[in-house]
Structure formats: structure tokens, C-alpha cells
Amino acid sequence: MKYVLMFIETEQFEKDLAAMDADERDSAFEKVGRWLAEHQDKITQRGAKLQPAHTATTVRLDTGSEPLVTDGPFVEGKEVISGFLEVELADLDEAIAMVKSWPGCPVVEIRPVEG
Amino acid sequence: MSDAQEALAQAVREHAGRLAAALMSLLGDFSAAEDLVQDAVETALRRWPVEGVPERPDAWLFTVARRRGLDMLRREANYRAKLAQVIWPIMPEPDDRLRLIFTCCHPALPREAQVALTLRVVCGLTTPQIAAAFVVPEGTVAQRITRAKRKIADAGIPYRIPCGEDLPARVNEVLTVIYLLFNEGYLATAGERAHRRDLVDDAEWLAALLHGLMPDAPEVGGLLALIRLHRARTAARFDAAGHLVLLADQDRSLWDHDGIAAAIRLLTRTAQRHLSPGPYQMQAAIVACHAEAPRWQDTDWEQIVVLYDMLLLLAPSAVTRLHRAIAVRHAQGPRAGMAQLDRIGDALYRYALFHATRAEFLRELGRHDKAQEADRRALELTANPAQQALLEERLTWA
Numbered sequence: 001m002k003y004v005l006m007f008i009e010t011e012q013f014e015k016d017l018a019a020m021d022a023d024e025r026d027s028a029f030e031k032v033g034r035w036l037a038e039h040q041d042k043i044t045q046r047g048a049k050l051q052p053a054h055t056a057t058t059v060r061l062d063t064g065s066e067p068l069v070t071d072g073p074f075v076e077g078k079e080v081i082s083g084f085l086e087v088e089l090a091d092l093d094e095a096i097a098m099v100k101s102w103p104g105c106p107v108v109e110i111r112p113v114e115g
Numbered sequence: 116m117s118d119a120q121e122a123l124a125q126a127v128r129e130h131a132g133r134l135a136a137a138l139m140s141l142l143g144d145f146s147a148a149e150d151l152v153q154d155a156v157e158t159a160l161r162r163w164p165v166e167g168v169p170e171r172p173d174a175w176l177f178t179v180a181r182r183r184g185l186d187m188l189r190r191e192a193n194y195r196a197k198l199a200q201v202i203w204p205i206m207p208e209p210d211d212r213l214r215l216i217f218t219c220c221h222p223a224l225p226r227e228a229q230v231a232l233t234l235r236v237v238c239g240l241t242t243p244q245i246a247a248a249f250v251v252p253e254g255t256v257a258q259r260i261t262r263a264k265r266k267i268a269d270a271g272i273p274y275r276i277p278c279g280e281d282l283p284a285r286v287n288e289v290l291t292v293i294y295l296l297f298n299e300g301y302l303a304t305a306g307e308r309a310h311r312r313d314l315v316d317d318a319e320w321l322a323a324l325l326h327g328l329m330p331d332a333p334e335v336g337g338l339l340a341l342i343r344l345h346r347a348r349t350a351a352r353f354d355a356a357g358h359l360v361l362l363a364d365q366d367r368s369l370w371d372h373d374g375i376a377a378a379i380r381l382l383t384r385t386a387q388r389h390l391s392p393g394p395y396q397m398q399a400a401i402v403a404c405h406a407e408a409p410r411w412q413d414t415d416w417e418q419i420v421v422l423y424d425m426l427l428l429l430a431p432s433a434v435t436r437l438h439r440a441i442a443v444r445h446a447q448g449p450r451a452g453m454a455q456l457d458r459i460g461d462a463l464y465r466y467a468l469f470h471a472t473r474a475e476f477l478r479e480l481g482r483h484d485k486a487q488e489a490d491r492r493a494l495e496l497t498a499n500p501a502q503q504a505l506l507e508e509r510l511t512w513a
Contacts, residue, residue, distance in 0.1 A: 001271040089271075090271075091271040091273035092272050092273065093272075093273050093275075093281070096223075096281075110270075112269055112270050112271055
């Protein structure tokens, strides 16, 4: 089955990351790099790290009149999607097991892909 | 429940889950297998009371499910072909119900759905029976089950026993569901029990099934012992009028002493095989302390306080601290108990038993006005008629 893993950052996580010195940040990135390498065979080519939330633009089409263009992510909140990966796995338990060892941001949503 | 109803429930429980597991391996489709079982169970509940429980209930249920399946799944040529070929028993394989249990109690399903699915698929309850047991509308239960089955299929929740490192957490998930069923049934009053299915039966049956399938999982043995120790006191828990009788006032000669001894043996065996006991074993040990005391005044409260301390290390909770406070009250007096209560007042402000306990301690300390106030607060918070009656009585006589 195909799943999309959505990586979600929190305000606290951003603060922690900002408070790290260069060495700590390198080591954090290295951990993520290692995790990606370990799971390479399960990761399809689709996926990306997104630019931070302040770069987001949302267009609402259900306003009844003209589409409404606003600054920021679609849900204004403390948790924002910061990246996604598509993975090919046998079942949800494999996805949960894979996500449990994710060394980056503190929340991950697992969604099966339709079809 | 009458004896005939009880026998019927028993027969369904013994066979529905096996049939579900068998159809599941055959069809590989949880939702389709579940629909067929539910249909067979509903047919059985209509016909068995009239015709009597058949000699081979398993074969009977299977025949109905198969016929229904061939009919219903007309368009699904694949399933139909599989069903057409088989005869019962499908294959004499090891008990497959464990996989069924783990799928029903998957952590990706909401708790209410886990409970409803387990009751329906593993215990063979119908949707109306589940709705009545939890006093919720049938539509609500039906919707929970439909959504859960859709999620199992769409999200790829597997039908298998979780692998090694995931297993302890997943077993805990199952135990939580069983414990919840037990509590729901145990706290029902005698009056409610007369026309409501006794979920305590289902909880004990599930715990015993799980223990049989996973004899080496210590907490499973712990929960089974805990349920059996509580059940052994059933006959003394309500008086003739259906009012709840407190532990201190129970006629201990009514307790099932053989049942208590057997549950304690189970607990001891479990403890001997494993070095560090889990929370269910600790709780069972506490109940065993009560069960072993010949009279209320013989209760070993010091020991119980120690056991609560150990339980709190494993599973910190304000409710457990409330029970510890009660033990402290008996070991060291109401003032010491009150000091413990004061520390959990904020956390348990919405918990009836907290205020009821506080009222009791206050009364013992001679502070009757405050005690009545606490009783009133407890009364506002309790939905269980027996508990409410007990509190009302206290208000009247205080």
C-alpha cells in the first residue's frame, strides 16, 4: 500500500531547533539523513521538505464569489506541515513502525493514498 | 438474564469469533467476514430460542453464513468460489481468534470502535445488544462499526499478531478494552443487570480466551485474576432491594471462596514466572488482600498501602491516589487520609467517588456540615443509580 507521511512541526520544535548550535544542528540533520537512507527502499520518488509556514499562501474557493487569497497556511495554528514523503509498505503497522523511529519533527500523520 | 438466555449467549460467544476468524482467513476481507457472522448470529438469536441450540452450533452458524455469503456476494465471484468449495470446519488450524482480537483493538481505531468491534466480532454480540449494554442509540454503535471497518480496509490495518517489539504495547491496548468492558459491567446495578447483558461475563470470557492464547503474557494473567477476584464477591455486592453494599458491610460468607483461591493461585503462578509485575497484577494483588481477610477488621491495610505505592510507580493516576488515601485512612486514621485527599482535590473535582470519600472522612473528623456539602457534590456527579441511592441515604440519615 502507498502512504503519505506528513511531517508536522510545532512551535516548540522550531524554538528548540533555533536554540541549537551549529554542531547540534548538524547532528540532528545527520540523524534525519541516516533515517532516510535506512528507509530508502520504501520511499518512492515523491516527497519534499517544504519552505517554512510564513511562505504559505492559501486560496479559498468556497467563498461564494471571487476566490479569496490569504497569507499563511490553511489552518492558522501552532502545528504546520513541514514536509511529506510517499512510501510503499505492506500495511499500517509497517508505516507506524517506520514513523516511530523518525528523528525529526515531533508529529507525523500517516495517510493512505487513494487508488 | 435467564438461564436459557445465558446458554444462548454462551453458545454464540464460543462460536461466533471462531467463525469470524475462519471466514477472515478464507475471504481475506474483514468487513465481508464480519457481515456474514453478524447475519448468522442474528439468525441464531431468532431461531435458537424456538428450535433449541443445535447439536453443532459451529456447523450451524457456518452453514447459515455460507448460504448468506453465496447469496450476498453474488457479484464477488472470487469470494463465492471460495465459499462454495469449503466445508466446515474449514481447517483444523490453531486458534486464529488472536489475530482477530489484535485487529479489533488496533490503536489506529478510536476506543469506542475497538470496544464495539471486539464485542461484535470476537464475542458475537449484535449491534442492539451493544447499544443496550452501553445505553447509547443503536445508530451510534452501527456507525462506529461501519467507520471502523472502513478504516481497517482503507488504511491497511493488518490482520495479524503484532511482531516482537510492538507486542507489549498492543497487548496493553487489548487489555484496556477488556478492562473497560469489565468496569462498565461491574458498575451496573442489579436492576440494570436484569435486562441488560452482563458485560462482566464478556470481559472475563475475553480475558480467559486471551490468557489461553497468550499464556506467557503476565499482564493478561493479572487482568484475568483481577476480574475473577472481583466477580467472586458478586453475591455480596447488592442487597435484596438491589442496593449496593459496601465492602465493609458485605457478608463475606457469600463470597465465592473457591473462586478467590483459584484466582490467587493464578496470580501467584503469573508472578512466579515474571520478575516485575505490571499494573493489572498489582491491582489484583490489592483485591486479593481484601479477599483474603476473613473479616473487614482483619484487612491488612499496611500491605495495601505498600501495594498502592508500587502501583502508583507503574501507573500514576489521581484515581489510584484516591484509593491509596482510603487505605491510608484505615491504616493511620482519618486525619492522615484527609491529608492525602487534599493533594488530589483539583484533579478529581469532577469525580463523584472523591467527594463521597471526602464526606466520609469529614464525618469521621466530626465536620458534619462540610461532610453534607461533599455528599451533595458527589450526588450531583454520579449517574449510577445504586451509588446515587447510597449517597441519598447518607444525606437523609446524616
